[in-house]
Amino acid sequence: MRVESARVAIVSGGGCVGSVPKSGYLAIKGYISTMIRSKEWPPGHLLPTETELAAQFDCARATVNRALGELAEEQIIDRRRKAGSRVRDGRERMANLKIQFPCREIEAMGKDHRYVSLKREMCALPMLLQNIGETRLEDQCLRTEGVHYASETPFQFERSWFRRNAFPELFQEGGKVKAPCITLLEKNPFYHGSLCVSASKANHIEARHLGIKVGEPLINKEYILTDGLEGTPVAVMQIRYKPDYSISCIF
Amino acid sequence: MRVESARVAIVSGGGCVGSVPKSGYLAIKGYISTMIRSKEWPPGHLLPTETELAAQFDCARATVNRALGELAEEQIIDRRRKAGSRVRDGRERMANLKIQFPCREIEAMGKDHRYVSLKREMCALPMLLQNIGETRLEDQCLRTEGVHYASETPFQFERSWFRRNAFPELFQEGGKVKAPCITLLEKNPFYHGSLCVSASKANHIEARHLGIKVGEPLINKEYILTDGLEGTPVAVMQIRYKPDYSISCIF
DNA sequence: AAGTGGTCTAGACCACTTA
């Protein structure tokens, strides 16, 4: 009975077609979304208080609080104590971008993943892996280059650096060399870090191994991975894609 | 007293340094995060039930439910009724990417935004703006080209298409031409849509207006905007950036 | 000082999923 009255409020309030909310807090969320997206409540508009909405939907304030909390997390509204909830100006939005390491990205396309190692050498710690304020620079680094194949087609050129004391197992490998990303994921599937997307021209090595011409545009992803507990940067992965590759997301 | 016991559990449970949770549900969240990120609970591990955690932290089950609910939303754990909560294998992550229209992106850098219109012409509806299953193709389209300046430096080359019946105001403009994105944001700040990032070579027009050489790599963003209430595609914006531009996010 | 959101409690009923 109570839920029914909320549903009626939605349909009459905004004409939200085809989305029947299953439960109370989603009904409230849908009603408010509709009011905002139909511009009945424009940016800057002050929403009713939680208490008022609870009365309007004949539900507990906690239910309203959940609905408004999710809308705030989705950056549709701004909430401040005493000041109330306001419709945001929607000029900045967030989209969800999927983060996938090379091996996983190829598997997700339904293709076989194969890694061909081109280079493995020790080097000094690059700037990107140096902690801010860090004085001990004695730590060594493994620099790798290799190509990831998606079912016999070269798909990604990878150039990476791994801090030695974070990945001792990478320095003990003999025989067939595994893709570095596989070792990473086996070690810790919950890395945090940053991703930077840019464009560059293919140099001779990249062009040869990706099967394109020198100077063709490449899309680059550069991951900087940090250790989950301490936040120390432990690895840099630079991944280059042929120009037919693109990155998509919805918002 | 109750909160205190939860805090003790965190510190002893995982050695989470420097992050003192302010309230109960964050304490529980922090404890579980630490157990997972320290690999004490590996991927696939079955978490205690909500009831067990509520007893352990001496709090209500709703408090545990909030903590677990947020961890599920962050894709750290998977939750299923009767089956319980399990640690996810972390091979796919999500990062938040900021969506900013050209004018807003330049303002956010603290620079002045100026738009120079290069072309405005009518054309047929491009494929990208055709609704799936749509039969009425009589709708016309405005095609624009222009450059966005960030304090006198050309920053973005924009090529866009706007469905006429969605943006009648764009077709009535006289005098100085506003940047299309400004008209869009004034009309509706809450567009949904998709973003596709790719790379290409600068052609003559793009190179001349961005002040770079023909053939230099560009980063492209292509937005397809849909109407908030009906989901119809109403505009396509192709934005090209010089190769010194990059897109960053954290995860 | 007063209003508003943030969080928590103790209990409830239900939905879903597995055994």
Place this chain on the structure above:
DNA sequence: AAGTGGTCTAGACCACTTA
């Protein structure tokens, strides 16, 4: 049939912010 998570209630106390 039984266990688990999903959601809701009615009430409470507190934190923050504005007037």
